Amino acid sequence: MLLKLSNMFSHAVTYRVCYADTDQMGYVYYGNYARLFEIARVETLRSLGVSYKDLEDRHIGLPVYENYSKFLAPAYYDELLTIECTLLSLPLVRIQFSYRILNSKQELIHEGKTTLVFMDMKRQKMVKAPDYLLEVLKPYF
Helix, strand or coil: CEEEECCEEEEEEEEECCHHHECCCCEECCCHHHHHHHHHHHHHHHHCCCCHHHHHHCCEECCEEEEEEEECCCCECCCEEEEEEEECCCCCCEEEEEEEEECCCCCEEEEEEEEEECEECCCCEECCCCHHHHHHHHHHC
């Protein structure tokens, strides 16, 4: 689901919590939120016509530089979550995503941010965001 807002780009995906996502208390294990963030950002870029595979084929990697999570309430087994992923600005050498995770009652249960860097995988050096990605994003900023 595309959410059109001014001066940013947002996309939302849904995810059903499976048993393997939960801990002994029946909550989504805290480490799995980083995976939910990854699912959301990959699908957000895909919604723009840009895939991680395409970036990798062009020898561009996106390693995580920073990861932040704020736990507001637990998510449970079999719950359908909505993960909203937002790009707040055009990337330069870093790209930052923010996340809001809503439970099946549409209550905010989690917030987060990740910052990734564009890396030339052959040279193992940071590089600027690819021009084709910037062209796709410019209409939203």
